[in-house]
Amino acid sequence: MRLRFVVFGALLVLLAGAAIALRSSLPAAERGRRLALRTGCFACHGPEGTRGTSNPGRADKTVPTFDDDLMMFAKSREEIREWIRDGASAAKKKSETWRRDRERGTLRMPAFGRRLGPRQIDDLVAFVEAAGGRPEPEDSLAARGLERSRALGCNGCHGPGGRLARPNPGSLKGYVPSWDGRDFPELVQDRAEFGQWVEHGVSRRFEQNPLARFFLDRAVLRMPAFEKHLEPGDVDVLWAYVRWLRDRASVGAGRPG
Numbered sequence: 057m058r059l060r061f062v063v064f065g066a067l068l069v070l071l072a073g074a075a076i077a078l079r080s081s082l083p084a085a086e087r088g089r090r091l092a093l094r095t096g097c098f099a100c101h102g103p104e105g106t107r108g109t110s111n112p113g114r115a116d117k118t119v120p121t122f123d124d125d126l127m128m129f130a131k132s133r134e135e136i137r138e139w140i141r142d143g144a145s146a147a148k149k150k151s152e153t154w155r156r157d158r159e160r161g162t163l164r165m166p167a168f169g170r171r172l173g174p175r176q177i178d179d180l181v182a183f184v185e186a187a188g189g190r191p192e193p194e195d196s197l198a199a200r201g202l203e204r205s206r207a208l209g210c211n212g213c214h215g216p217g218g219r220l221a222r223p224n225p226g227s228l229k230g231y232v233p234s235w236d237g238r239d240f241p242e243l244v245q246d247r248a249e250f251g252q253w254v255e256h257g258v259s260r261r262f263e264q265n266p267l268a269r270f271f272l273d274r275a276v277l278r279m280p281a282f283e284k285h286l287e288p289g290d291v292d293v294l295w296a297y298v299r300w301l302r303d304r305a306s307v308g309a310g311r312p313g
């Protein structure tokens with residue numbers, strides 16, 4: 057009788073542990089990306105908002121993108137929110153020239169405030185900001201790290217600025233971990249482990265853990281070993297960027313997913 061209790065108790069503890077390990081904690085930008093996909097944004101703004109569709113009638117000829125064009129349309133997070141919620145920024149709405157131009161276009165930005173809740177709009181704003189590289193690191197080491205991450209192709213799997221969590225079938229959590237996500241500290245305890253991930257594609261701690269190895273080996277996307285492609289100082293500037301990103305993520309409006 058008592059044994060059965062012990063076994064049952066142990067099972068509960070195991071299940072609770074598994075639930076904690078498997079709990080999904082997608083960053084806001086990734087929730088926003090997935091929502092954008094379901095909400096039709098990419099029909100007009102192109103894949104992930106990077107290639108605006110042709111928009112006959114408009115002076116600028118194409119729908120603006122979330123990366124290069126964002127600067128011209130939104131000066132702040134609040135203005136990005138206005139575009140998504142109201143279909144235009146308050147500043148644009150005052151301009152007669154803009155209103156006429158908008159009328160001539162084939163495609164018009166819908167106001168999503170009627171369809172989506174404030175939290176969903178927050179997630180979309182986080183995604184548009186990530187796609188647009190906002191804000192930019194003011195620290196020069198961090199800025200160099202961001203530049204190197206693009207040159208090395210980190211953004212393919214980790215998203216622009218390492219801020220997305222794309223699906224990764226077969227992996228433990230089902231997505232590629234972002235650099236500003238809540239599970240980052242489970243994977244990277246310090247600068248030394250960060251260096252191991254980047255140079256060898258895995259940390260020594262994870263390599264020695266059979267369960268971690270099992271999931272690492274069966275995932276579709278695997279962290280490559282960049283050792284042969286790094287320039288001197290790369291790990292330091294990448295680490296400076298990741299620290300900058302995490303500092304602002306903890307200060308910013310993050311909320312549990």
Ligand code: HEC
Pocket residue numbers: 092095096097098099100101111119120121122125126127129130136139140158161163164165166168180184
């Ligand atoms: C029917 C086409 C269409 C759809 C769907 C659409 N947009 Fe737009 N969007 C536009 C157009 C056109 C503009 C340019 C607005 C203008 O100047 O009138 C724009 C402008 C914007 C801007 C400001 C300019 C920029 O690119 O930075 C943001 C941000 C934006 N849209 C986000 C979104 C998001 C997020 C979604 C999905 C929830 C979405 N849009 C869906 C057509 C669309």
Ligand code: HEC
Pocket residue numbers: 205208209210211212213214224227228232233234235237239240243244250253254271272275277278279280282294
């Ligand atoms: C081919 C896809 C791919 C590319 C390219 C890639 N990574 Fe990764 N990375 C992964 C995957 C998948 C993991 C997670 C391993 C796991 O499932 O535990 C990971 C994990 C990491 C981690 C562990 C912590 C975390 O939460 O992200 C760091 C740090 C990291 N990558 C940095 C980088 C850097 C820096 C680059 C560019 C130099 C890069 N990655 C390029 C796929 C990639």
